[in-house]
Amino acid sequence: MWLFYIEQLLGSLPFFLKGLWMTIAVSGLSLLAGTLVGFLWGILRASRSRLLKPLIGAWVDLVRGTPFLVQVFIIFFILPEFGIHLEAFAAAVIALTNLAACFICEIVAAGIESVPPGQREAAASTGLSGLQQLRYVILPQALRVSLPPLVGQYVLLIKDSSVVSAIGVVDVTRVGWLTVQRVPQGLLVFGLVALLYFIICYPLIRLSNRLENRMSAGYTRSRD
Amino acid sequence: MLETFNFRVILEYMPLFLRCFWATLWLSGAGLLGALVVGTLACGMRIGRFTLLSWAAGAYIESIRSTPLLVQLFFFYFGLPSLGIRMSEAATGILALTLNSGAYMAEIIRAGIQSIPHGQVEAAVSSGLNYLQRMRHIILPQAIGVTLPPLLGQAIVLVKDSALLSLISLPELTRAGQIMTSERFMPAEGFLTSALFYLLIYYSLKALTHWSQKRLIYMQT
Numbered sequence: 001m002w003l004f005y006i007e008q009l010l011g012s013l014p015f016f017l018k019g020l021w022m023t024i025a026v027s028g029l030s031l032l033a034g035t036l037v038g039f040l041w042g043i044l045r046a047s048r049s050r051l052l053k054p055l056i057g058a059w060v061d062l063v064r065g066t067p068f069l070v071q072v073f074i075i076f077f078i079l080p081e082f083g084i085h086l087e088a089f090a091a092a093v094i095a096l097t098n099l100a101a102c103f104i105c106e107i108v109a110a111g112i113e114s115v116p117p118g119q120r121e122a123a124a125s126t127g128l129s130g131l132q133q134l135r136y137v138i139l140p141q142a143l144r145v146s147l148p149p150l151v152g153q154y155v156l157l158i159k160d161s162s163v164v165s166a167i168g169v170v171d172v173t174r175v176g177w178l179t180v181q182r183v184p185q186g187l188l189v190f191g192l193v194a195l196l197y198f199i200i201c202y203p204l205i206r207l208s209n210r211l212e213n214r215m216s217a218g219y220t221r222s223r224d
Numbered sequence: 225m226l227e228t229f230n231f232r233v234i235l236e237y238m239p240l241f242l243r244c245f246w247a248t249l250w251l252s253g254a255g256l257l258g259a260l261v262v263g264t265l266a267c268g269m270r271i272g273r274f275t276l277l278s279w280a281a282g283a284y285i286e287s288i289r290s291t292p293l294l295v296q297l298f299f300f301y302f303g304l305p306s307l308g309i310r311m312s313e314a315a316t317g318i319l320a321l322t323l324n325s326g327a328y329m330a331e332i333i334r335a336g337i338q339s340i341p342h343g344q345v346e347a348a349v350s351s352g353l354n355y356l357q358r359m360r361h362i363i364l365p366q367a368i369g370v371t372l373p374p375l376l377g378q379a380i381v382l383v384k385d386s387a388l389l390s391l392i393s394l395p396e397l398t399r400a401g402q403i404m405t406s407e408r409f410m411p412a413e414g415f416l417t418s419a420l421f422y423l424l425i426y427y428s429l430k431a432l433t434h435w436s437q438k439r440l441i442y443m444q445t
Contacts, residue, residue, distance in 0.1 A: 061426075061427075061430075062423070064380075064426070065380075065422060065423045065426030065427065065430075066384070066419045066422045066423060066426070067384040067385070067386075067387030067388075067398060067422060068384070068387075069387045069388060069390070069391075069398055070387060070398055070401065070415055070418055070419050070422065073398075073401065073402075073405075073411065073415045074411075074412075074415045074416070074419065077405065077411030077412075077415065078411055078412045078415070078416075081411075081412060155289075155290075159291070159292040159293070160292070161292075162292035162294040162295060163292075163294060163388070165294070166391055173292065173294055173295055173298070176295070176298060177298065180298070180302045184302075184306060185303075185306050186298065186299065186301070186302025186303030186304070186305065186306050187299065187302075187303035187306055187307065189302065190295055190298050190299035190302060190303060191299065191303075193295050193298075194287075194291040194295050194296070194299060197290065197291045197292060197295060198287065198290045198291055201289075201290040201291070202286065202290040205286070205289060205290060
């Protein structure tokens with residue numbers, strides 16, 4: 001009996017790979033856009049702007065305080081009422097990009113704030129402009145602190161992308177859900193789905209851990 | 225659309241939302257409690273001396289952290305019946321939340337314990353404290369200070385994660401929004417009300433985190 005189901009599952013493997021491709025497309029696009037927006041917001045958030053700083057902070061709080069599923073539903077169901085008609089794929093990418101930007105913004109801002117203020121002062125006194133200070137002095141040092149949590153955040157976001165299956169994006173989670181209606185072996189079907197996520201996420205988690213060890217090498221604090 | 229935003233219907237559905245708010249609270253509360261137990265156990269096994277147990281705990285933690293909660297939830301929801309195990313939706317949901325958060329809890333607790341310098345333990349041993357006294361007076365007071373803020377952070381994540389239980393038709397906050405959408409086709413009113421209730425929980429837990437951080441750093445100095 002089990003063999004029969006495994007055979008059936010292997011038969012629908014192309015379907016799963018198509019779903020996997022959709023998962024990679026949604027999370028890849030969103031991570032790319034989210035990183036760009038997140039860096040911009042993070043730099044503004046760590047700046048001295050009186051208007052933008054609290055504004056971004058409030059938005060990040062709203063996004064971090066509500067479940068991603070609710071955000072996806074809000075974008076998918078409510079934007080059409082403003083006359084913006086979105087396909088499920090576009091709504092998913094917008095929702096995930098926004099989520100990514102909010103988390104990455106926090107990481108980048110924390111990284112920038114970890115750079116001692118003397119560095120900026122020294123850069124300013126050697127005559128670098130604001131943009132040059134950021135480009136040559138602040139960001140390279142901030143990145144060292146930000147990179148490990150950034151990769152860790154990517155893993156969380158790839159996993160969060162499974163939620164967009166709820167609005168009908170046929171990603172690998174949705175493929176599992178559709179398959180389980182036909183092959184009533186939940187353990188096998190979702191075991192396979194989990195395996196596919198594992199193949200993407202586990203190497204990234206290892207990478208994040210290794211980066212953390214490497215990046216903190218210069219800052220070794222003695223244990224006792 | 226905003227001129228047609230219907231507060232009257234929200235009031236009409238308020239009893240449903242309050243019931244679902246309560247459901248979200250107790251589902252995530254139960255998950256949190258379970259996760260603390262599972263997390264402590266997994267952490268104990270992970271840093272313990274038995275290689276086999278340590279390896280098993282490591283495999284559990286890594287496989288949970290590398291797969292989405294939604295897939296884990298479906299794994300139990302569709303998978304357990306095919307093994308002949310019948311559970312209610314609520315039990316399945318709590319099981320998934322518990323096992324998922326337990327893995328993260330284990331890592332948080334491990335970081336807390338390992339943040340205590342070994343010299344502290346040695347000093348305690350040499351001043352003649354026994355194991356329980358060491359735990360009570362030296363290790364735990366310091367470990368809790370380090371552990372509590374990320375623990376509360378995980379509680380926030382857990383509350384938000386409980387929204388996924390709506391996808392196995394458990395009546396909780398997100399489900400209430402879905403019900404309002406399908407009965408009256410008012411997604412704006414429904415989901416924004418759900419979001420508001422989640423924000424209520426989020427800001428309370430966040431305030432608690434700030435308070436505990438201030439309080440515990442004060443205690444340490």
